[in-house]
Amino acid sequence: MVVNKSKSAFRTIAEVAEELGVATHVLRFWETKFEQIKPMKASGGRRYYRPDDVEIVRLIKSFLYEKRYTIEGVQKLFKDKGIKSILGGEIQKDFFDIKEDSAELQQSVVSGLSENQKQILTMAYAELKQIEEKLKNFN
16 A cells, blocks of 8 residues: 655655565564664554655665675675765754654654644653753753
């Protein structure tokens, strides 16, 4: 089932697996082998992959399946060159800095949460914004 989402939307493990043509258990295994893959986990362990996580997984798949690297070879490459230089750009952007399609991004993150979880998330976000303001004023 292909879902049309914006580029900044978070994706479930099933969506990423389908998009890349790998099984979900392969993605979970890669998470244990590559510290660079850091999907957000909601209560119950549901994974939400950020756009940067998807790009890292896509890169890993390319090295393993197309360029025929071993897992250890890709790990060494990431360690030696750094993931940022390999991807050629900024990665792991702050979730709260994403401005485009923010309503759609919010919806992709909170869909499936209970009303109580949504309320907790809203309060946590408000607290984080207050802390951010205090830190700005600190400097």
